[in-house]
Amino acid sequence: MTLADKQEALTQQKSPSPWTIARRKFVKNKLAMISLTFLLTVIILSILAPYITTKDIVRIDFTQISQPPSSESWLGTDTNGRDVFTRMLYAGRSSLTVGLTCMLFITLIGTAVGAIAGYFGGKVDQWLMRFTDFMLMFPFMIFVIVLNTILVGKISGLWTLIIVISLLSWGGFARVVRSKVLAEKENEYVLAAQSIGCKPYKIIMKHLLPNIASIIIVQATLMMAVTIVAESGLSFLGLGVPPDTPSWGNMLFEARNSDVLKEKVWIWVPPAVAITLVILSINFIGEGLKDALNPKSRR
Amino acid sequence: MLQYTIRRLLSMIPLLLLISLVVFSLAKMMPGDAFGGEIDPSNTNPQYIEEMREKLGYNDPIIVQYGRWISNFVQGDFGKSTVYKKPAVEVIAQRIPNTLFLAVVSLIFTYVFAFIMGMYAGRKPYTLGDNLIATYNYLALAIPSFVAGIVAIYIFSFQLGWFPFSGSVGIGLEEGTFEYYVSKVRHVLLPALVLGLMGTASYTQFLRNDIIENGRKDFVRTARAKGTSESKIYNKHILRNSIIPLITFLGFDIATLISGAVITETIFTFPGIGSLFLESVSRRDYAVMMSITMLLSFLTLFGNLVADLLYGIVDPRIRLD
Numbered sequence: 146m147t148l149a150d151k152q153e154a155l156t157q158q159k160s161p162s163p164w165t166i167a168r169r170k171f172v173k174n175k176l177a178m179i180s181l182t183f184l185l186t187v188i189i190l191s192i193l194a195p196y197i198t199t200k201d202i203v204r205i206d207f208t209q210i211s212q213p214p215s216s217e218s219w220l221g222t223d224t225n226g227r228d229v230f231t232r233m234l235y236a237g238r239s240s241l242t243v244g245l246t247c248m249l250f251i252t253l254i255g256t257a258v259g260a261i262a263g264y265f266g267g268k269v270d271q272w273l274m275r276f277t278d279f280m281l282m283f284p285f286m287i288f289v290i291v292l293n294t295i296l297v298g299k300i301s302g303l304w305t306l307i308i309v310i311s312l313l314s315w316g317g318f319a320r321v322v323r324s325k326v327l328a329e330k331e332n333e334y335v336l337a338a339q340s341i342g343c344k345p346y347k348i349i350m351k352h353l354l355p356n357i358a359s360i361i362i363v364q365a366t367l368m369m370a371v372t373i374v375a376e377s378g379l380s381f382l383g384l385g386v387p388p389d390t391p392s393w394g395n396m397l398f399e400a401r402n403s404d405v406l407k408e409k410v411w412i413w414v415p416p417a418v419a420i421t422l423v424i425l426s427i428n429f430i431g432e433g434l435k436d437a438l439n440p441k442s443r444r
Numbered sequence: 445m446l447q448y449t450i451r452r453l454l455s456m457i458p459l460l461l462l463i464s465l466v467v468f469s470l471a472k473m474m475p476g477d478a479f480g481g482e483i484d485p486s487n488t489n490p491q492y493i494e495e496m497r498e499k500l501g502y503n504d505p506i507i508v509q510y511g512r513w514i515s516n517f518v519q520g521d522f523g524k525s526t527v528y529k530k531p532a533v534e535v536i537a538q539r540i541p542n543t544l545f546l547a548v549v550s551l552i553f554t555y556v557f558a559f560i561m562g563m564y565a566g567r568k569p570y571t572l573g574d575n576l577i578a579t580y581n582y583l584a585l586a587i588p589s590f591v592a593g594i595v596a597i598y599i600f601s602f603q604l605g606w607f608p609f610s611g612s613v614g615i616g617l618e619e620g621t622f623e624y625y626v627s628k629v630r631h632v633l634l635p636a637l638v639l640g641l642m643g644t645a646s647y648t649q650f651l652r653n654d655i656i657e658n659g660r661k662d663f664v665r666t667a668r669a670k671g672t673s674e675s676k677i678y679n680k681h682i683l684r685n686s687i688i689p690l691i692t693f694l695g696f697d698i699a700t701l702i703s704g705a706v707i708t709e710t711i712f713t714f715p716g717i718g719s720l721f722l723e724s725v726s727r728r729d730y731a732v733m734m735s736i737t738m739l740l741s742f743l744t745l746f747g748n749l750v751a752d753l754l755y756g757i758v759d760p761r762i763r764l765d
Contacts, residue, residue, distance in 0.1 A: 279462065284740045286706050287721065288470075291737065294725055295473045374588045378707055381590045382722060400594045401711070403609070407602045417591045425586035 163440065167359075170437040177433025180426030187423060191237035200231040214411050221411035224399060233415050236391040240373055240420075243307055243386070247372035250311035251318055252365045258315070259322025260349050264330055274323065281316035288313055289375065290384055297387075306385050310375050314368070321364055325357040359438035366431040370424045377420050393420045449753065456745050463741045464517070468510050471734050517738070523731030527724070532731040536720065536739070542612050543709070543716035546639070547701045549632050551694075553640025558647030558690075565648065566655025566686070567678050574652075581645040589704065593638050593711035600634055607634040610713040635712040639701070647690060654686040688758040695751025698743055 161169070171177060190197065205225045214221040220229035262273035292309045300308065329335070330353060338348050354361070379385030380394025381401075388395060393416040400406045400413035504512075516523070522532040565574040601609035613628050658664065659682060667677050706718035713719070717736060724732040 279459070282459065282463070282741065282744055283466075284702075284737075284744055286704065287737055287740055290706070290722070290725055291470050291474075291733070295470060295475070298475075370586075378588060378590055382707065382710055384722075384725075397590065397594065403602075406594065406598055410598075413594065417594065421587050421591055424588065425582065428582065428586055 166440075167437040171433055174433040174436065176429050177437075180429035180433070183426045184423065184430065187237055187419075188241060190234055191241055194231075194234035194238060197234060198228070198231045200228040213409075220415050221409075223396070223412050224402070224405060224409075229396075229412060229415060232391040232396060233393075233419065236393045236396055236416060237419065239303055239386055239390050239392040240376060240394070240423075243303055243310070243376040243392070244369045244373040246303075246307045247310045247314075247376075248365050248369040250307070251315045251368050251372070252361065254311065254315040255318025255364075256322050256354070256361060259319040260326050260353065262319070263323040263326030264345060264349050264353065266327075270323075274320075277316045277319050280313065281320075283313065285313055285375075286378075289379060290382075293379065293384055302390060303386060306376060306379065310372050314371065314375070318364055318368065321360060322357065325360050326353055329353055329356050359434075363431055363435045363438065366427060366434055370427040370431070373420070373427070374424060377416075445753075445756065448756075449749075452749050452752070456742075456749070459745060460738075460742060461514075464514055464738060465510070467734050467737050467741075468513060471730050472506065474728070474730065513734075517735075522735040525724075525729050525732045527727050527729045527732070532735045535732055536717065536735055539715060539717050539720045542714065543702060543705055543718065545628070546632055546636055546705060546709070546714065546716060547698075549636035550639035550643070550701065551697065553636055554643045554647060555690075557641060558644040558651060561644065562648040562651025563655065563678070563683065565652040566659070566682075569652070569656050577648060577652075581649055584642050584645040587642070589638065589642050590707050590711055592642055593635070593708055596634055596638050597711070607631075609634070612715050631714070635708050635714055639704070639708050643697075643701075647693065650693075651686055651690060654689060655682055658682045658685050691758055692751050692754045695747045695749070695754055698747035698750065700747075702740060702743060 206222075206227065209222045210224060212222040220233065222228055223232065258273055258277060262270040262277075289309050292313070293305060296305045296309060299305070326349075335348060335352060338352055343352075376385055376392065377394030377397065380392050381397045383398055385394055386392040388398075396416040397413055397420075400417075405412050513523070520533065522536070524530070525532045525535045528535050561577045561580075565577045568574055597609045600606045608627075608631050612631050613624065618624060655678070659678075664677060664681060667681050672681070702717060705716055706721060708714070709716045709718035710722060717739075720732065721736045723729070724736065
C-alpha cells in the first residue's frame with residue numbers, strides 16, 4: 146500500500162464531526178422533522194403571500210361582511226369584509242417577523258452580556274448580573290404594555306413591539322449563557338489560549354462561544370416561541386401590532402366580540418390553530434435540537 | 445432565619461426605590477400629561493389651565509415631583525384615580541379580592557391536577573398513560589392562555605352553557621346571600637380552570653422526574669427489601685421527598701399568576717387587578733397604573749423571597765445566610 150492509499154483510507158474512516166452527528170440524529174427524529182417541515186411551509190407561504198393571493202388586506206368591503214367559507218374566499222371573510230385566508234398569510238408575515246427578529250436581538254444581547262459577565266468575572270460579572278436581575282424583576286406583561294404605550298406611534302409598525310419585547314426578555318438568556326461560560330472557561334484550552342496572548346474578544350468568539358453553541362441554539366429556538374406568544378397575546382389585547390397590520394393576535398382580537406366568538410367561528414379558529422401549531426412545532430424543534438446536540442443522548 | 449429575612453426585606457428597599465424611579469419616568473414619558481386628569485377638561489381657558497398646573501405642582505422640577513409622589517406613596521397615598529374620581533387605593537382595593545380569589549382557585553386546580561398526573565406518570569413511566577400525560581403537557585405549554593380561554597368560552601359557555609362567560613358575579617344578586625356566593629364561584633371556575641390547567645405542565649413534569657429519580661434511591665430499595673407494599677412506598681416514602689421542591693414553586697407563582705391574569709381577566713371580562721391595569725393604561729389613569737405597577741413589582745420581589753425562605757424551611761440542608 147502506498148502512502149497515498151493509506152491517506153485515502155484514513156480520510157474515508159474519518160469520524161463524523163459533531164455537527165454531522167447532530168444533523169443525523171435530528172433527521173431521525175420524526176416529530177422534529179415534521180415540525181420543521183411545517184414551520185418552513187408556513188414561512189414560505191408567508192413570504193410568498195403577495196404572489197399566492199391578490200385580495201386586498203386593508204380595504205373594508207361592506208358588501209362582503211362576515212361571509213362563511215365558500216369557493217370565493219376559502220376561509221370566509223371577517224367583520225370588515227376582508228378575506229380571512231389572505232389575512233392569515235399576511236398575519237403569518239408579521240407574527241413570524243416579530244418572532245424571528247426578537248429571537249435575533251435577544252440572542253445577541255443575552256449572549257453578549259452572559260459571555261462578558263462569565264468570562265471576565267469579578268466586578269464586571271457582579272454589575273452585569275445585578276443589572277440582569279434588575280431587568281428580570283419587572284413583571285413582563287405589565288412593563289411591555291407600559292413601554293409599548295410610550296413608544297407606539299414614535300417608531301413605525303412592528304418595530305415598537307420588537308424593541309419592547311427584546312429589551313425586556315434577554316435576562317433569562319444572559320443567565321444561562323453566563324453559567325455555561327463560567328463552566329467552560331475552566332477548561333485548559335482557554336488557559337492555553339490566554340497564555341499565548343489571545344485577546345479576550347478572540348477567546349470568547351473563537352473558543353468559548355462555539356463550545357456553548359448548542360445551548361445558545363436551543364435557547365434561541367425556544368425563545369422564538371415565547372416571543373410569538375408575547376406578540377400575539379399583546380395584539381389580542383389590542384396593544385401589540387397596530388390594528389391595520391394583520392397578525393394572528395390581531396385576528397383573534399375579533400373573538401373578543403361574543404357574537405363573532407359564538408356564531409362566526411371561521412374568523413377566529415384559523416389564527417388560533419395557526420398560533421398553536423406554530424408554537425407546538427417550534428417547541429418540538431427545540432426539543433429535537435436539544436436531543437441532537439447533546440452528545441450523551443443516544444438515538 | 446429571622447435575621448436573613450430582615451436583611452432580605454431591607455435589601456428590597458433600594459431595589460424598590462430604583463423600580464419606582466423607572467415607573468415614575470415611564471409615566472412621565474407616557475403621551476399626555478401624566479397627572480393632568482384632575483384639570484377640568486371642559487375649561488380650555490389657558491389661564492385656568494396654567495393656574496391649575498401651578499396649583500397641582502406640575503411646573504415643579506421633575507425631581508421635586510418625584511419626591512412628592514414617592515413620599516406620598518410610602519405614606520399610603522397612591523394618588524387619585526382620574527377615571528373613577530376616587531383615591532387609587534380604594535379602586536385597587538376593590539378589585540384585589542377578585543384577583544386573589546381567581547389566583548387561589550386556579551392554584552388549587554394546578555396543584556390537584558399536577559399532583560394526580562405527576563404521581564401517576566412518575567409511578568408508571570414510559571407507559572401509555574405517561575405518554576398521554578406528556579402529550580397533554582406539550583399541548584398545555586404550546587397553547588397560549590388567550591387561545592385556551594377563547595376555546596373554553598366557546599365550548600363551555602356557548603355550546604354547553606355550563607359556565608357564565610363574563611363578569612365575576614351575577615347581576616342583581618344581594619351581597620351575602622347564598623346565591624351570591626354560588627354565582628361568584630360559578631363565575632370564577634372557568635377562568636381558574638383555564639389558568640390552572642395551563643399551569644400544570646411544568647409542575648407535572650417536575651413531579652414525575654423527581655419521583656422517578658427518588659424511586660432509584662437507596663431508601664426505596666431498603667423499603668422494598670423489607671417488604672413494604674408498593675403503594676405505601678410511592679404514597680409515603682417517595683411522595684414526601686418529591687413534594688418538597690414543589691412547594692417552593694409557590695413563591696414564583698405569586699407574581700406570575702397576578703400579572704398573567706391581565707390576559708385571562710380581559711378574556712373573561714373579570715373585574716380584577718389585571719383588567720383594571722389595562723383599563724388604566726388605555727384611559728390614561730396614571731395614578732392607578734403606577735400603583736399597580738409598583739404593587740406587582742413588589743409582589744415579584746416578595747415572591748422570590750418567599751421561594752427562598754420556603755427552600756430553607758422544607759429542606760434543612762439548604763442554609764440561608
